[in-house]
Amino acid sequence: MRAEDAIIVSTDPMASVIYLDYHATTPVDPRVLEEMLPYFRERFGNAASHQHLFGWAAAEAVELARSRVASLIGADPAEIIFTSGATESINLALKGVAKAYKDRGRHLATWVTEHKATLDTVHRLEQSGCRATYLPVDHLGMIDPGQLEATLGSDTILTSLLLANNEIGVIQPVAEIGAMTRGRQILLHVDAAQAVGKIPIDVNAMKIDLLSMSGHKLYGPKGIGALYVRRRQPRVRLTPTLDGGGHERGLRSGTLNVPGIVGLGKACEIAAEEMAQEHQRVAALRDRMWSRLSSKLEGTILHGHPTRRLAGNLNISFEGVGSSELLAELPQIALSSGSACTSAHPEPSHVIRALGVSEELAKGAIRVGLGRFNTEDEIDRAGDEIIRAVKVIRNRKSVMAR
Numbered sequence: 503m504r505a506e507d508a509i510i511v512s513t514d515p516m517a518s519v520i521y522l523d524y525h526a527t528t529p530v531d532p533r534v535l536e537e538m539l540p541y542f543r544e545r546f547g548n549a550a551s552h553q554h555l556f557g558w559a560a561a562e563a564v565e566l567a568r569s570r571v572a573s574l575i576g577a578d579p580a581e582i583i584f585t586s587g588a589t590e591s592i593n594l595a596l597k598g599v600a601k602a603y604k605d606r607g608r609h610l611a612t613w614v615t616e617h618k619a620t621l622d623t624v625h626r627l628e629q630s631g632c633r634a635t636y637l638p639v640d641h642l643g644m645i646d647p648g649q650l651e652a653t654l655g656s657d658t659i660l661t662s663l664l665l666a667n668n669e670i671g672v673i674q675p676v677a678e679i680g681a682m683t684r685g686r687q688i689l690l691h692v693d694a695a696q697a698v699g700k701i702p703i704d705v706n707a708m709k710i711d712l713l714s715m716s717g718h719k720l721y722g723p724k725g726i727g728a729l730y731v732r733r734r735q736p737r738v739r740l741t742p743t744l745d746g747g748g749h750e751r752g753l754r755s756g757t758l759n760v761p762g763i764v765g766l767g768k769a770c771e772i773a774a775e776e777m778a779q780e781h782q783r784v785a786a787l788r789d790r791m792w793s794r795l796s797s798k799l800e801g802t803i804l805h806g807h808p809t810r811r812l813a814g815n816l817n818i819s820f821e822g823v824g825s826s827e828l829l830a831e832l833p834q835i836a837l838s839s840g841s842a843c844t845s846a847h848p849e850p851s852h853v854i855r856a857l858g859v860s861e862e863l864a865k866g867a868i869r870v871g872l873g874r875f876n877t878e879d880e881i882d883r884a885g886d887e888i889i890r891a892v893k894v895i896r897n898r899k900s901v902m903a904r
């Protein structure tokens with residue numbers, strides 16, 4: 503067949519779908535991809551090959567990325583360990599501390615609205631002899647530092663807190679917790695996967711000892727992440743979970759994912775430069791969506807704190823409307839009910855449940871995640887589609903009730 507005979511129909515079915523699921527993952531920023539490409543092609547070296555140019559070029563790129571990542575969170579480059587993502591970072595932080603400090607204590611404290619990567623890791627640690635406290639949150643999803651203080655004991659070694667929640671977007675008072683844990687010589691791990699690049703973070707001002715992040719939540723690639731491990735005051739000790747070549751100061755063996763690391767570094771550099779203006783733009787889109795929905799639909803309920811939340815997050819229930827019937831009515835919009843990782847289960851999410859809302863509202867919660875590449879036009883079209891779908895479902899139900 504000659505090229506001119508080819509009839510190009512719609513090539514990509516996804517091109518017409520509006521993406522509003524930026525908490526599940528983000529597209530790779532084109533500038534990030536551009537920076538990565540040479541490290542798949544001519545600069546393919548192993549960063550641990552110390553004897554030739556290929557290795558040196560790779561190692562140099564890794565060190566540049568390390569300093570970009572460190573700079574975004576106010577850390578020293580030597581405190582950054584590259585991993586395969588936030589799940590691995592969280593596992594390494596929690597299991598690594600539990601092992602290294604087992605003679606000092608066996609108690610860990612965390613909260614019920616944490617990501618599964620934390621909750622399941624803490625459950626695992628409980629099976630191997632640790633004691634854990636899962637603290638509640640209030641009806642807006644906020645933690646209570648006083649409740650943490652009451653649970654800390656002489657055998658508490660670690661507190662783990664989600665800086666910005668992946669479902670309801672609430673931002674926790676990490677600095678306040680850091681002041682408390684540092685004063686008692688308890689380590690503080692922060693899951694910052696949703697927060698890095700979205701809100702300012704300073705590991706020193708916030709007194710954070712370990713911090714987990716993920717490339718694909720900030721316009722970098724999937725399968726790459728980092729763990730910040732404090733080196734001074736205090737120097738955090740970790741028992742590695744992987745044994746092998748002793749890469750990353752012995753804390754994470756395995757050949758470095760050089761293109762991924764380069765991408766994460768570039769994503770952090772872009773975020774540092776553009777965070778403030780992007781925050782404003784995305785928050786304006788979010789507010790525009792919220793006014794459209796709440797002014798045109800009765801019984802629109804926002805979950806989570808109204809102001810202490812990520813710029814790109816809304817989590818909403820529409821009275822009388824279930825989330826699965828709503829999503830079924832909206833095939834042209836990529837939205838999520840509950841978190842992506844648990845949406846195989848039809849139950850309401852553990853986060854929404856923890857807010858103490860009714861079972862019906864919890865089952866209706868949908869998450870709207872806005873981000874860098876959304877336009878005003880998309881927000882308006884998506885808003886109108888959601889309004890239409892809610893009305894269709896409510897009408898259908900009132901007809902059936904008659």
Ligand SMILES: *Cc1c(COP(=O)(O)O)cnc(C)c1O
Pocket residue numbers: 525586587588589590617619664666667668693694695696715716717718719725726727
């Ligand atoms: C996505 C996410 C994770 C897991 O990150 P991966 O890099 O996908 O393993 C952990 N915590 C939070 C808050 C997240 O949003």
